[in-house]
Amino acid sequence: MLDVAFTAAQARPAAVTVVIDVLRATSTIVQALDAGYCRVLCAPDLEHARGLAGPDRVLAGERHCVRPPGFDLGNSPAQTLPPRGRELVLATTNGAPAIVRAAELSEVVLIAALLNLDAVVAALAGVEDLQLLCSGTDGRPALEDAYAAGRIADRLAGEHSDSARICLAVASTYPDARGALAASADALVLVREGLGDDIEWCARESTVDLAPRAHGLHDGTAAVDRSSSID
């Protein structure tokens, strides 16, 4: 069964969970690993992230979309180039906690954005108990995540849940990723904060050939690296 959770609160145990936060956490993670960061440490909150600060670590994140005090970078894929250290520590409102939650629920957790659509679909071939976990926004479903989930589901065979069918409808309704992202409530906030360029960046498809995997939890933090093997 291919199922979709629209928020982290809806997530359930599954053999494989794929976390989606197109605007912008999973886009930032995918881009950061492609840019050369060795790992992204996803923290459940800002305080955890600050506690992970150290040599060769770069603090990135947001609250209300903007870079928190003392952080090196915002939650922006563009800002991950070039890398400023070996590891990125990421604390965001929705995506990073969703990854932490997914790591509690599933043995295998992959990170998906539109940036790595092809790689994620390839990595998921043959997976039977699959959950696409949309991070959503402040506990509510987000259009851009549902769109991305639909794009993934559209390319995977097997039984689809009603949630997956709902996302397929979203994917088929918008002519392209840019249109879906632009119609979302999150996009309005980003434009208002002067971060509209990130929308264009996150709407790019399959520019990164990685399906990053989150490896377990250590002190509430999930570590994401380039490995994508599910076995």
Add this chain to the structure above:
Amino acid sequence: MLDVAFTAAQARPAAVTVVIDVLRATSTIVQALDAGYCRVLCAPDLEHARGLAGPDRVLAGERHCVRPPGFDLGNSPAQTLPPRGRELVLATTNGAPAIVRAAELSEVVLIAALLNLDAVVAALAGVEDLQLLCSGTDGRPALEDAYAAGRIADRLAGEHSDSARICLAVASTYPDARGALAASADALVLVREGLGDDIEWCARESTVDLAPRAHGLHDGTAAVDRSSSID
């Protein structure tokens, strides 16, 4: 703002909440009131419903789609004709508890199905803080409820949340109600139980000119009658 909750667990306080359970609780309620029942008492569970048994009251409901032991009727719009008493007591897995939950969260709670689509849309004109509460199935989103929410949202002006946009996409993807309902997981279960005729019944549009309202809670039970005035 017009918002949609995909399950009762997602519901939030709102000035007006419209509860949707197309297959089949809200279809049964709407049909029962049109058939001549004066009130439908929505119970949170079977035990509550049995406790409400009395003269001129008819017990209706389901567990796993079928009529529970000792109940007079299943959760079926067709079975509400002709009325067998003044009041229908209804206990279902998803819709009836969602109505109880809505009555905890909103001063005004209306009951919507496709059967009363036009009447619901007319009753909601001008409502600004509106939540469409899809009952879903066992805590998961249901395609047919998202479809009905999208059909309602499509006819109401004002700001739409991302959830509402997701439902609009569902409504625009399926050519008609019958197609949307037939594609749902709930329809599969109904057909398997020999209740496929109910799907056809619930796919009818605007055959009932009522927007029933749930009036508060009494001992955990919400009473629904024909009154639809929001003021």
